[in-house]
Each structure stands twice: as structure tokens, then as C-alpha cells.
Amino acid sequence: MTNVTCHRTFPVGILAPKTPRREARVAAAIAMDPGRQTGGEADLALEDGSRIAVVGSGPAGSLFTYFLLEMAGRVGMKLAVDIYEPRAFAQAGPVGCNMCGGIISESLVQNLAMDGVNLPPSVVQRGIDAYVLHTDVGSVRISTPGEEMRIGAVHRGGGPRDVTEAKWESFDHHLQALALNLGAQLVQTRVDEVSREDGRPVLRGRDGTAQSYDLVVIAVGVNSSILKSFEGLGIGYERPKVTKTLIREYYLGEEAINKHLGTSMHVFLLDIPRLEFAALIPKGDYVTMCLLGEDIDHALGDAFADTPEVRAVMPPGWQPDEKSCQCLPHINIHGVEKPFADRIVFIGDSGVTRLYKDGIGAAYRTAKAAARVAVFDGISEAAFRKHYQPVCESIMSDNRIGEVAFIMTRVARRLRFVRRILLKVTTREQDRAGGRKLLSSILWDMFSGSAPYGDIFRRMVNPGLIARLAVALPGSLLPSRRRDHTEVVT
């Protein structure tokens, strides 16, 4: 979910498609769930009056509900949808926060707009039109081609601990409202237990009620304890593999953010032990700091925050220890092999997501795909396998390519001359009007998560780019002053 990148403790092999370990897991899933072989009850389908439960009302749950009801409306089918969400996203403070960097990628902004979901300024806390890459040898600003704000920085909830009255509408609340406007019912209780009775999923809420449904959609995050209960349900579900991230919120005030961080997201490639990638995301009054690395903890966050590169971006006098809020949430780094069964489907982080980037974009893709299948193809395991699994597979295959792409980023983080080459070539591309911005577009898409990793990787091996890097190599091998290029952010 968090827009952070690159982690060396998770090698390419862990995502390889056909490892004996992975095949064994699939075999175990089949053994636990004989329906996997046959596709279960192939003719299960939604009809007028069908009852659907969506557990979790983050972006995945709300978007699923929105698209399900929207598509059902197109075919004249009336469905009853209950959204189980105990948290209140409109409440000020972190109680309704889904612990995420809160970046809506360029591609997701466009896809939502195409679907008729436009994000108003009350939701988007800052439009982002550039990335500034900071390294120990300099910084470079990479602008979006049309100088257009096409990335949105949002708050997922009511803001950090020091917020007593939110000045914004949280992203999650906005999407939830869209779903409720189409007729879904909000059930403000936590689901404690999931079971199956007569083939139908039954949810038991903390309030003691038990409800049977035609379809249950699991849209909780990986930090939710309920996911464990599905492993004992005999449907072949195994929780995703996760890693920790660090997220901090700093209050700077709108004026200071406008002056010092502007409309750019600031990303850092610094050779700090255990730190793979870090970003500062400007919002309305706050800056969100996101870190990814090995054994992430608060000490690593302190070390990063105290670097000269971070202090150069933040206002003079800024105190790294004066944070408004911080958390160490988990993110999904290896999706679920079988995120579906008869009458049950897992979407968003509880199923499959993109590696390190654009988790909300992946939630959109899986939510919409599951809704499409439920309305048009059925709710049997066979239907989900045939029509939903290809979308999940597409994301997971792309993640495998992403692992390779992130290895290259790791090399740049380790080798100073590589960082000099990157800065030199990118700066030349940015300074030159026109011309193909080969490296700039790769870095843009790596940072923003706007393009599939496969697409980025193909551009990485472009002969024209390799020639540009080769030309910059000789000068970059020589020692030079510490900062080659400093970009003033306006």
C-alpha cells in the first residue's frame, strides 16, 4: 500500500513462478480444497436479491462495492450489499487511518476519471507534478511531461494524532460515500469469525450477530487479524507475505510546505545501512515520510531524518523528532496463490497487490475485476479462477519483473558512480527542451508506480538509453565535489 520501493531481503527467487516450494503450496491448497480441481459449484451466480458482504471499507472494499452495484445496475440486477467496517474514516485523528503513504498514482487518477470517479480538491491534499530525486551526489527534478498535476497525495483517514478537526475529506471516506450512495449498507462492527454453513459463508460480528451471505468479499489490509481465520476455513487460503514499513507525519503548515517541498514528491537514494528507499510526500499541512528497508524500525527513521539530504529539503529549524504521528505497518510483498473459493474472493492487500508501489492502484484493479466477475461470470471458484485469477497473475508476473528492476535501483544506491551517471543523464534530459526523456521516464514510472514493471524494464534495455549512460560513464568515474547538481524546488 505504501509507495516505497526496493528491498534486498526479498530476492527475485521468492517470487519465481515455479519453485518446488510454491508448487507444494498449490498442491496443499488443492488437498485442502477439492473444489479447486473441479472448480467447485460452477453454476453459482448472483441474482436479484442476492446478499453480499464486503469485509473492510478501504479502497478495495469501497471500489468493489461501487463497481458491483454500478455494473449490476446496468444489467438491471438488484443486490443487497453490507459493508463491514468498524472504523469511522471521517473522524479526526488516526483512528480511521489505513496506514499508507497516500499516493494516488498517475494511472489510477486517470482510470478513476475514466470510470467517472473524479477526486475533488477536498480529498486530494496536494497535486503532485514532479519528483525530486535526492542522492548524496546531488538532486534532480523530474517533471511530468505536461506540467500537469496528475498524482494525488491524500490522507487515508482523519489525519495524525494532533488533528482535532480535519480540514479535508479522507480518501477512504470519499470512496466509502460513493459506495453507500449506490445503496450499500454500512455495518459498523468488526467481523470476528468467518465460517461456512451449507456451503454459504457466515460472518459473525463482534456484536454477536451472525449473517449468511451469497458472496463474501474480503477487502481487509494485511494488518488485519481476521485473515488468519481464513487459513483454517479449508479453502486453500494462505496469508500474503509481508514486510514492515515506517510511516511518519510531520506538521509543517501549508506555507512552509509550499515554499520548501512544493508540488514535488521527494525520493531518496541514500547509502544508509538497512535503508532501501525513502520518500517525503507533501500534503496540505503535513509531510508524510515513508521508509522501506531491512528490519525497519524507529532508529532507522531517526537516522534517515537526520541526514543532510533530508534537512536540505525540510525548512530551516525543522526538528526530526517533532513528529505528529508514526506507525510501522506491514505491506504485502508476495500475493496469495489462490485468492478465491466458491462464494469468497479476496481483493486488494488481502489477495494480490503490486510490489512496493501503487497498492491503491492494485486494489482498484482487483476490486473491479472481482466485481466484474461476480456480475457477469458468477461467484463460483471456477468463475473466479477463469476470469479473476488472470488479473492477479498479471500483477504477480509484473512483480517478478519489478524485482529485477529494483535490483538495479539497489545497485545505484550502493555505487556512487552509478548515482552520478543517473543524475548526469537525467539532468541533461530535463534541461533539454524536447527530445526523448528515456531515463527520466523510467525514473518517473519507478517512483510513481504509474506503469507496469514490464514496461519499465523494456525501456531500461533501450539501446538509446544504454548509449546515453555509456557516454556519461567516463566523467562519472572521476571523484567530484559532493553535490553535482542541486535543483531549487519551486
Place this chain on the structure above:
Amino acid sequence: MTGNGALGRVYEPGEVIVRQGDEGDCMFVIQDGEVDILVEEDGAEALLRVAGRNEILGEMAIFEHQPRSATVRARGQARILTLDKRNFLRRINEDPSLAFQIVEIMSRRVRELSQEVLELKAALSASGVTPKEPIRG
């Protein structure tokens, strides 16, 4: 319109967003404000219609290899989000339902154009002019 959270690009009053005859590789969604959609012929401009918030424009360029059929100009200050053809086509390959919105828009415009044709035909008849070719629906 130009707050921190405004997505898209702000066009000043009278600024051209796309010009008739230009090649098009994107479409647009109006985030705020209004735009004039104009057809230029023999140096004269005719206002086809005014488009407002949340409307999608320029979609024909996504499906046709034809120059832009009309000029789009900001009526007052307008904030517009650009949608890339490449991103759209890539997504529609995975998710055909993404075209629902476009098909709906095109369907509505055909309906509106049909209505306009009927009204023009009625106006011509009222003024005693008979169209040379019958209009087939």
C-alpha cells in the same frame, strides 16, 4: 480552482485546450469550470456546445486516427485532467468495462445529435425549405 489539491492543469479564459485539425493522442476530463466546443469553417467559428464539470472530451481521438474535429477553449478559468491514450488502451485490454463510460457518452451524443437534426428539419420545414436528401434515422 488552483488550490493545493487541484488535479489537472488550469487553463485561463480563452486558452485553447485542443485545436481543430490537430493530431490527438489523449482525451480530457473537466475537473472544474466550463469549455466551449467550437467548429471552425472558412475562418468562422460556430459554437457546438458548452461542456462542464466531469465531462469527458476528445474521446474520438482515442478510437480514430483522425485530426481533432473541434476546438476546445476554456470559457472562464477551467481545470482539465488529461487522459493518455496509451494508458487507456492498455487498461481497456484488461478491463473492457472501462469503455462503458465512453460508450454511454457516445450514445448520449448520438441521441442529442438526432434530436438536433429533428429540430433543424422542423425549422427548415417551417421556413419552407425542403432538404435535398431525406434524413434517415
